[in-house]
Amino acid sequence: DAGVIQSPRHEVTEMGQEVTLRCKPISGHNSLFWYRQTMMRGLELLIYFNNNVPIDDSGMPEDRFSAKMPNASFSTLKIQPSEPRDSAVYFCASSFSPASGRSYNEQFFGPGTRLTVL
Amino acid sequence: QKEVEQNSGPLSVPEGAIASLNCTYSDRGSQSFFWYRQYSGKSPELIMSIYSNGDKEDGRFTAQLNKASQYVSLLIRDSQPSDSATYLCAVTAGLGGSYIPTFGRGTSLIVHP
Numbered sequence: 001d002a003g004v005i006q007s008p009r010h011e012v013t014e015m016g017q018e019v020t021l022r023c024k025p026i027s028g029h030n031s032l033f034w035y036r037q038t039m040m041r042g043l044e045l046l047i048y049f050n051n052n053v054p055i056d057d058s059g060m061p062e063d064r065f066s067a068k069m070p071n072a073s074f075s076t077l078k079i080q081p082s083e084p085r086d087s088a089v090y091f092c093a094s095s096f097s098p099a100s101g102r103s104y105n106e107q108f109f110g111p112g113t114r115l116t117v118l
Numbered sequence: 119q120k121e122v123e124q125n126s127g128p129l130s131v132p133e134g135a136i137a138s139l140n141c142t143y144s145d146r147g148s149q150s151f152f153w154y155r156q157y158s159g160k161s162p163e164l165i166m167s168i169y170s171n172g173d174k175e176d177g178r179f180t181a182q183l184n185k186a187s188q189y190v191s192l193l194i195r196d197s198q199p200s201d202s203a204t205y206l207c208a209v210t211a212g213l214g215g216s217y218i219p220t221f222g223r224g225t226s227l228i229v230h231p
Contacts, residue, residue, distance in 0.1 A: 033218075042223040043162070043206065056218060091161055106152065107208075107219065109161040 002026070004110035006092050012116045018080040021113045024073055025094030033107065034067055034077050035091040043091075049075065050097060082117045089114050120145045122209050124222035131229055137194040139225050141207030144188070150210035151183055151190045152219065157203045166192060197229040 005024040013019055025032050034046040047057040049069045057067070064083070069075040079086055093107040121144040131137045139153075150169055154162035168174045168181040168190065180193040190209075194201055204226050208219040 043221045045218060048218055106164055106167055108164065109154075112161050 004092055004094050004108055006090075006110035006113050008113060009111060010114050010116075012118065013082055014118050015083055016081045017117075018078065019082045019086075019115060019117075021077040021079075021090050021092075021115070023075045023077070023092030023110060025075070025092070026108055027073070029094035029096050029108075030072070031095045031097045032069060032075050033093040033095075034075070035093065035109075036088045037091060037112075038088045046077070079115075082115075084117045087115055087117050120148075120209070120211065120220045122207055122220045122222040124205075124207055124225045126223060126225060128226040128228050131197050131227070133197060133199060133229055133231050135197050135229075137197045137201065137227055137229065139192040139194075139205050139207075139227065140189060141191065141209075141222055142189045143207075143209045143220075145209065145211055145220075146185075146188060148185075148188075148209045148211055150219070151181070152208040152210075153179075153181060153190075153192045154206040154208060154221075155203045156206060156224065162206055194227075197227075199229050199231055202227055202229050 007022045030051050032049045035043050037043045046059045047067045048055050052069045065079055067077045089112045091112045092110045095107045123142045153166040155165045156162045166179055166181040168183045171183050171185050174181045178195045182191045204224040206224045207222040210219045
């Protein structure tokens with residue numbers, strides 16, 4: 001069974017350009033998370049979707065960042081315009097969260113996209 | 119502000135020894151606890167989850183949870199060089215809280231031959 005799929009795996013772009021990162025969650029999972037990881041700040045949650053609806057985007061650093069989840073099998077994270085400080089590894093993770101009861105929330109991560117903004 | 123604290127390390131142990139990784143958390147209502155392993159240049163991989171006080175064993179790994187003291191630990195028995203990685207602790211809020219886990223910064227483990 002395929003895990004979380006992310007594309008591209010590597011992206012090098014110039015400052016000011018638009019960057020779009022893509023994610024396909026595990027089939028049957030209803031929660032999707034976008035994270036950013038850097039040496040300085042560790043793993044940071046950017047935004048979280050539940051049943052395709054954005055629930056918490058408080059981690060999105062600026063208006064330059066936006067995320068969408070048009071259906072249960074696809075999500076995008078867009079940065080426009082990109083800046084050198086956006087350079088990081090971006091992970092997408094998915095999980096199954098029950099509607100009620102305990103929030104087990106075992107997350108499964110994709111391979112990540114290493115973004116370099118020059 | 120929910121916090122999850124880990125010693126950044128590196129923790130260096132000889133091959134065959136027991137590696138002990140610790141994590142403390144601030145939210146007393148937390149109910150779900152996870153350990154992820156992350157090799158350099160790779161994504162975090164879930165290796166253990168624990169929800170109740172006590173020990174949970176899976177092969178060479180044992181997770182220990184003490185909610186009264188608000189800590190969770192991971193023991194790796196018979197450590198191997200292939201266990202060298204960063205170990206991330208993640209904690210999820212309790213009933214009525216969000217599904218969003220809070221991650222620690224991770225502990226780097228080095229197992230030397």
